[in-house]
Amino acid sequence: MKTIVITQAGAPEVLQLQDRPQPAILPTEVLIKVAAAGVNRPDVLQRKGNYPPPAGASADVPGLEVAGTILEAGADCTQWKVGDKVCALVSGAGYAEYCAVPEGQCLPVPENLSLIEAASLPETYFTVWSNVFDRGRLQPGERLLIHGGSSGIGVAAIQLAKAWGATVYVTAGSDVKCAFCEKLGADQAIHYKTESFKDVVKQLTQKKGVDVILDMIGGDYTPDNLEVLREEGRLVLINFMKGDETTIKLSHIMRKRLTVTGSTLRPRDAAFKAAIASQLKKYVWPWLGTGKVKPVIHSTFPLAEAAAAHRLMESSEHIGKIVLVVE
Ligand SMILES: NC(=O)c1ccc[n+]([C@@H]2O[C@H](COP(=O)([O-])OP(=O)(O)OC[C@H]3O[C@@H](n4cnc5c(N)ncnc54)[C@H](OP(=O)(O)O)[C@@H]3O)[C@@H](O)[C@H]2O)c1
Structure with a gap:
């Protein structure tokens, strides 16, 4: 699969499109065919070498949130089935065509939102x-x-x-x-x-x-x-x-x-993140459904142009979210 790799710590240019094997899933994980991946300031810090990923997270592929379609569900998954459209909080490796994530960290894509909009939600x-x-x-x-x-x-x-x-x-x-x-x-x-x-x-x-x-x-x-x-x-x-x-x-x-x-969210375990997902589903997802709260996308970039997305984020000219379009 195509993925964006931090080839070394440094300027946005160190982000390079490379081929990597598709991730394997654990029994409690789903495999998402990624349509879009959100860009967040911690990705910039990681690229610069100032934010080491937690144990178990990808060492060199950034990306803390994705949205897409479930392609495979692990044997112990009970909440999702193949074909469901979800957005998910991930602990890394979101800048890729496929992403493995614990099922409890997924939320449904509200019917009134696109996958690009949904990808901008989880991390924030x-x-x-x-x-x-x-x-x-x-x-x-x-x-x-x-x-x-x-x-x-x-x-x-x-x-x-x-x-x-x-x-x-x-x-x-x-x-x-x-x-x-x-x-x-x-x-x-x-x-x-x-x-x-x-x-x-x-x-x-x-x-x-x-x-x-x-x-x-x-x-x-x-x-x-x-x-x-x-x-x-x-x-x-x-x-x-x-x-x-x-x-x-x-x-x-x-x-x-x-x-x-x-607090820092990224190193927390899957159970902690799943508990937040439940709260969001209960209190916030109804607001998204009615339009009381809505995503604010400043701009999108193709996955291959992740470096340009980082440059924009570092300029601080944006208002709201920057999203990479993968499909
Ligand atoms: N702890 C966690 O779990 C966690 C998780 C996610 C994100 N974060 C942190 O949350 C922050 C926002 O993340 P993001 O992805 O939303 O990044 P972002 O969109 O790039 O936001 C950074 C913001 O900081 C503002 N800023 C810079 N200096 C400022 C100052 N002196 N006073 C007021 N505002 C200032 C910039 O706007 P102006 O142009 O207005 O200065 C910019 O809007 C980042 O620092 C990130 O590391 C923490």
């Missing part, structure tokens, strides 16, 4: 559910601040949190991105290059602060994040694009009884 929806709703315990009526509102993750988080009944503030790096986030449902977008998010959030909340922050920036955002959390607030970290180290005031955590947490 699993991550947002796990971090904003499980770890962050966001409640209807609470206030959520999302950094990187126009990212794939941000776009999913805005829509899910609004559907859940929260007030949503976001940061984004241009007027166009801010306008897009507000059109998508964000109550207020903060242009972080021209405004201090700390000052704007204080003003928006009459100095009370927000209940939950979803943060992918880290570094020097952290002291300000802690300052704008209200009592019992939760800071949930999913990356640290501005750095792994910072200085914070521990007194904020004590005085306001804050929770600082975070």
Whole structure:
């Protein structure tokens, strides 16, 4: 089968189309004939050599989500049959014509969505559910601040949190991105290059602060994040694009009884991911069916042009998701 291989750590050009054997499945896995594969920032980090894949995942084929048709179901699979159209969270090797995945990590493709749209869902929806709703315990009526509102993750988080009944503030790096986030449902977008998010959030909340922050920036955002959390607030970290180290005031955590947490999805086991899939199916898939939440695709590229897709992602010019079309 055709697959995209990280031939060495480096620039987008290290992504090369190569032939590899079709993967064999375990009894609890299905084999998907991939129609489309989503591109995510962690793929870029992996390509650069900064995000080693977890044990058991492909060492050199990136890709954390796919959509397509089930070609084969393992002997112990009970949920799916050959011919079903699914989208799936995978722990690697999504940039390929065929992909093996534990059956519990698959979700049905909503009837109103294309396979390209469905391929853009799993990585961001699993991550947002796990971090904003499980770890962050966001409640209807609470206030959520999302950094990187126009990212794939941000776009999913805005829509899910609004559907859940929260007030949503976001940061984004241009007027166009801010306008897009507000059109998508964000109550207020903060242009972080021209405004201090700390000052704007204080003003928006009459100095009370927000209940939950979803943060992918880290570094020097952290002291300000802690300052704008209200009592019992939760800071949930999913990356640290501005750095792994910072200085914070521990007194904020004590005085306001804050929770600082975070997680990485990829190394978690199949049972954990299947549990998130069940929650998504119960709460979020009905919203996709009615159009209350919908995928936002910025652009698509043929599988062979994965390098161009990575170049676009690194430019940060995109809003929403970038998808590789495999078929
Ligand atoms: N922990 C996990 O399990 C997990 C899973 C998936 C993804 N992630 C992380 O989640 C993040 C988003 O992933 P993605 O695939 O959605 O990537 P993406 O679309 O490339 O998003 C990255 C975003 O960061 C924004 N950004 C950069 N510097 C910023 C700053 N100083 N303040 C606010 N925003 C800033 C960029 O937008 P601007 O142009 O507005 O700056 C861009 O929208 C990545 O960092 C990724 O590693 C974590």
